[in-house]
Amino acid sequence: MPGAAMTEGDLDAFLGAQPRRRLARWGMVVALLLAGLAAFWLLLRFVDGPDLPYYSVPLERGSLTPVMSASGTLHAEDEVSLRAPEGGVVHSLLGPGDGVVRAGQPIAMLDTAPLEAALASAEATRAAAEGTLAAAQADLDGARARMDRYDGVWRRSGGRVPSLNEMDGARAELSRTAAALASATAALAKARNDEALARRQLADATIRAPFDGVVVSRAVAPGQVVAPGTPLLALATGLDRLVVTVPLPAADAQRLASNARAHVLLSGMADKVRTARLVRIDPTDDVRGLDRLAVFALDPPAAGDAAVVQLRPGMAATVEIDLPAREGVLLVPNAALGFTPEGVPPRRSAIYVLSGDNEPRQVVVAAGASDGKRTEILASGLEPGVQVIIGRRSAPAKP
Template identity: 45%
Template sequence: MTEADHANLDSFLGFGARRGRTHLLRLALLAAAVVALLMLLVRFLGGSDLPYYTALVEQGTITPMVAERGTVHGSGEVALAAALDGTVTAEGVPAGGKVAKGQVLATIDAEPLRSTLAADRALVTAAEADLAAARTARDEASGKLARFEDVWRRSGHRVPAINELEGARADADRAGRAVSAAEARLAAARSSLEADSEKLAAAVVRAPFAGYVVERSIRTGQRVRMGMKLFTLAASDETLEIEIPLARAGNAVLEAGTVAQVRLDALPDAVQSATLARILTDRADAPGSRRAVFTLEKPVEAIRPGMAATVELPLPQRSNVLLVPDAALTFEPGNRATPSTGRSQPRIYLVSGDGEPRRVYVTVGAGDGKRTEVFASDLKPGVEVIVGWRNQPAQP
C-alpha cells in the first residue's frame, strides 16, 4: 500500500483530524505553562502584586544611636559683649577662625554715641566756666570779709556794724559752697565724657588675647544692645570638647568613658573619636535637661574651636524588642508623593487580610538609624509592615 493509500485511509477513519486537534491542544498547554511561568517569575522578582513594599516586624536586639549637633570648644573660653547699642557694620571672623591679640573682630556703628560725646564735651566746657565764675565770686566774697574783719579789729569792734559783718561772712560761706558744687558738676561731666569715650573705643571689638573664635553671635547689619554677647573666644586648643543635649537619649544610663564618633562639617572625611567626660544637668527633675560633654581623643591638627559637628553616641543595647524599618514610621497611604513627617502620634501600617493597609498607633523607642523600636499592644513579630509605594508618581 502506498503512502497515498495510507493518507486516504486515515482521512476515511478520522485519524488526521484527531492528530491536528492533539497538536493544537499541546500548543495551548505549552502556552499556558509559559504564561504561568512568566507570572511566577514576575511575582518572584517583584515579591508581591501589592502596590507597596513591605517588610517584616522583627523581634531582636538593637544598639540605639543618638546623633546630636554641637560645637567644638577649647580651654579658657571668654565671652565678649557689646559695650554700646548700635548696628554691626562689619564682622569678618567666622566661628573656628584663629585670631591674634588686638585683632579687630567686629565694628559697631557709633554715630549716636558721637552726638552724646559732643554733648558731654559741651557740658564739661560749661561746668569749667561755672567753676571759674564760682571761684571768682568766692575770692571777691573772701576779700570783702577779710577787709571787714580787719576794720572790726582795728576799730575796737565799733565798725563796721555787726549786721554788715555777719552778711559778709554769709556771702563768703555761700560762695565757698558754690565752688564745691561747681567742682562736683565738673567732675561728673568729665566722668561721663570719659565713660562715653571708652564706649566709643569699644565700638571696635578686638580680641583680648590670641586664640580661636568658638562662636560668633552677630552678623553685619544686625542691631545689638549693650551687654549682648557678640563672640566667644578660646585661648587655647590644647583640650577640645564638644557638648550635646541628651533629650533623645531618654533615661539611658551613660557611663564616663563611653566612646562616640564625631563628624565635623568642615572635615567630613576625618571622623574623630571622643570620650564622655561628664554629664551636666540643669535641673534634676526636668526631663531632657541633661547634656553630655565629650573630650576629643587625639584630634587632628585641622580641628579648631568653633567648628560645627555631629556626635554619634551609642546607647546601651536592648534585646527582645519589636523593630520596624524607619521608613515604616513615615509611610502614609494618603500621601504617595512624599513621606509623612511630624505626626502628632507615631503610627505604622500593616498589611491586612484583604491587602489593604491597617493603621496601628505605636510608641516609638530607640533607633539605630535604620530600625526603630516600637511598642503596641496588638503588634507581633513576623507581620508585614508597609515601608513605601512601589510605583512612585512623577513629581510635577
C-alpha cells in the same frame, strides 16, 4: 552446553529478579526528579518570597541603642569670644587667615573719630569746670573775709555797727558762695569722671589679644555697626583640640548619659565621620528654647587621615548622639511605622500585621526610641514572631 557454568544474568533471568531491578532504578530517577523540583520551588520561594502582596518581617524582642540627631557647630576647645566693649562702627579686625597673634596685639578696632571728639569735649568741659571752681573758691574767700571783718567791727562797737541789714547781707553772701563752691566742686568731679570714661572708651576701641593664639572665626565685618557686647571674633590657643557644640532643649539634654558617645558628620565631608565624647552641658540664654549647650570633644583622627587638616571652627555638623541602651523591647523596622494599605487614611503610631488570612490588620502602638533603622514600640497583644508589614510588593507585569 551441558555442564557449562550459569552466569549472573542467567541466574537473574531464572529467578525473575530483572524486572524488580528495573523498577528500583526507575524509582530512584523519579525520586531525584521530585527532589530537584522541590529544591527549585524552594529557591523560587527564597528569591521571590511567598505569593503575598506584602513584604513582612517577624516582630522581634531585643536591645536598642537609641540615637538623637541634632545640629551642631565646630569650635576650638579653649575658644574665647571677644566682644565689643562699646557700640560703634567696626573699623578693622583680623581674620582666621592672619596667622598667630601675640598677647596685647591689637586684633580689632572700632572707629575712633567720634570717641576722639567725645574725649576732646570732655577735656574742655573739665577745664571749664576747673575754672568755675577756682572762681567759686575766690568768691567764697572774699565773702568769708568780709564776714570776718564785719564780726570784728561788731564786737568792737558793742553791736552798733555795722547795721543788722549789713550783717544779714554778709551772712547771705557767705552762704551763697559756699553753695556755689559745693556745686562747682560736684561739677568738676563729674567732668573728670566723664573725661576718664571718654578716655577709657577711646582705649577700649582697640581690642587686644588676651593671650597668644589664632583667630578662628569672625562674627562681623569692617563697616558694620555694633552694639556694646556684640561678638566680634573668636580666639583660641590652637586648632589641635576641637569640640562640637549642640544646642538642645533641657528635656533632651537630660536624656544624655555621662560621657555619651556621638558620631559627627561635618558639612561637605559626609564620608569622613568623626567620633566624639560628651564632656559637659552648659546653660545658655537661647530664646528659642534651646537652653542647654552639649559640648562634645572630637576623638583624635585615625592615623593618616588627611581630612583633619580641613577641619575649621565654624563648620556646621550633624551630630548623632547615642542615648542609654534599651534592653528587651519590641522592635520593628522604621518602614513598618510608615506603611499604610491602599485606600486607608494614614494614621500616626500604628503598624499593620498579617492576620490569619494573610490580610493586613491595624495595631495601634506607642513609638519609643529609635536608632535610625529600628524603633521600639509599646502595644498590647503583640508577641515576638508576629509578621509585621513593611511594604507592598509590586504588582506582576501583565503579559
